[in-house]
Amino acid sequence: MPNHKNPPTTAAADWRRSSPGISNLLQHVLATGQMADVQFAVGRDHGDVKIIRAHKFILCLNSDVFDAMFNGGLPETRGKPIDIMEILPDAFSIMLEYMYTGSVKRTLALENVFHVIYCADKYNLPILMDVCLQFVRSLLKVDTCLAYLEIVKPFAHDSVPAFMEKCLEIVDASTETVLQSEQFLPISQNTLEMVVQRDTLSADEYCIYTAVEKWAVEACRRNNLRPSGSNRREMLGSVVFLVRFPLLTDSQLVNGPAKSELLLESELLAIYRYKHAMTKPPLAFSGEPRTGYVVTFRMKERVFVQPEDENWLAGEVSGTEGHGVTAQLVGRTVTIDEPKQIVRAFDILKKGQPILAFRRGWEKAKYYSAAAERDSHIVRIGDEQITVGFIYIRISRDDMAAWKATHGG
Template sequence: MSSRIPISSSHSADPEKQIAGSEIAYYLSRMLVSGDMSDVKFAVSNDSGDVKILSAHRNILSIRSDVFRTMFHGSLPEKCQEAIVISDTDAQAFASMLSYIYTDAQVILNAEHAFRTLACADKYDLPGLIRMCAKFITDDSRKSALNWNTPDIVEGCLSVVDATSVDVLQSDVFTTVGADILQLILQRDTLCNEEHIIYLAAKKWAKEACSRAAVDPSGTNQRVMLGAALHLVRFPLLTDAQLLDGPAKTGLLLKSELWDIFHHKHAAVKPDLPFRMDARQNDSRAEGVINYTVPDLRQLTETFTFSPPIRVRGVPWRIMELLDTANGYVNPSDFSLKLQVYLIADLPVGIEPE
């Protein structure tokens, strides 16, 4: 079963305002929605088995995306066919990607839609749309992740928080998340931040919670607002000066807790603590040096390979070697192949390392 759907129904009310006030974007959107002068069709399958037909224009797609340029104008261009079959995404996400290509408009509807559109943006190499999706996810999806009750989506949100925690923990959005999500974030071993920054973020959250509850932001009240999240901050990792200038002054920690922390840090006989003491994976230094010997080209069976990772600021980095092969495979007798070497980070799609 196949049917035609509009690229975006949101442009019908007041398109000149909804497409960033750009006249050219408005007319491009009209071309996309109407299919006028289109020269390529995409057949996009849904989970239900239905196929949606989306029309577009090869040159416009090629201008915006090198992937489409290669597809339509490369050495092995896509052969003319009734419709190019797209089976690895849904029609809504693919249509949103097309709408962005034509208009640069904000096309994200919700966080779940952002994840699906992000996969399209990554596949077709659209950095602007990748940033748009990633920003939407980091700003909004943390609030609703638990409501989906889907472990994969929750973990995906938290992975984004890990990789962007420098900005996330210092953002105003962080102070608005619920206590359950706060606990999920603070218990992460992979937050790319110093523990002192994590403490300050938790304190800021607690202070804002006191403000919402219309109570005095005293240390005692902040403890109450944090609840179980208080013991997810790894206070023993703070320096003595940070402890004295921070929780010791504000009253966030009890005197007995402070005494036990100092006793544990400096005494031979160490008391048990209600706080974790193991460091998070956030060291600003490399944990090692990548020593990578380029293998014999004749032994390669694929066009690229990876080195083992090392971690920098909690982010795993690898060396990737890529063979420049015109035919997409390695000829064992060809020693003139170019070897390109890159340093890449294993990050969630769309997130750029600092």
């Protein structure tokens, strides 16, 4: 009778005993190619063809794409190695590692993760896609967020929109830095539109406009076009209507889109009328400030503030806690939560600016300059030049309304 208690030990049986557990066994047959019944010639397009052996059963269990390939009678599955030309061998091997072991944590790296994402998309491996996107998300930085968004955007996977939104949130938080980084100019027109349409960008509109202009010039260069106004506009497409041109000052408009001929004369005239009209006419461009852009005031910075239902009063910043700005006015402290209710004194106190100054009463005056003494200013009342206390300078309601209309506020 044969001895079943002590079967003969053979070399073929050693790996089964030394690698107990299904995960270890599968990892062994993947590494050695034992029992493999399919071969892939991977990486021809990259000049580095590698023959990789695998097991149809394991591949079909993981991927409906492989299942269709092997059980659908496709001719390329018979005989010779299957050509996988566009994929890097390293990425294909990492994908197989996931299929056999359920883990890729030890082998994922920035150098290969986007190639593995391509594999996960091609062979419909949603969990592997999730793992890769989580890995990339941990690497997101201000100087990479747009570049990574551009790479991941084409893939149709449930986790991609959330990943893209995370990238755009970084753009919101550091808009000016992102727009001036090297990753910005190569992005597609579609990605540019995603960025510029966001109400939550944290840069001023002139910074956004100049970035859009630079992108358009670069797009012309990529397409071998002269960077004329019409060509730049063609490259931008609908993006041009997402720039909030009414928020630019008159000087910025004249020296920006008017000088570069990005905007039509009729559009410039319409923007000018919109900016200076007391009642705003309809316009193709939004004139609403972006909610993400908040002017940061310095402590003791001189400002003009409009408390609720009052005229504009002069004061200085005494605190910037939370979302509000605390300002010290005549004998009282007020907190302003609405950005439109506060402006920098520097922006409005220009030489020759009409104001109301308090001498023996409120009198019409013109601002001249800041006096050497703290909290005082030099103004002209008629032909007389006098010094008045800063806290008693007040902009008239009509003059402030005219100033706000001029500056798109």
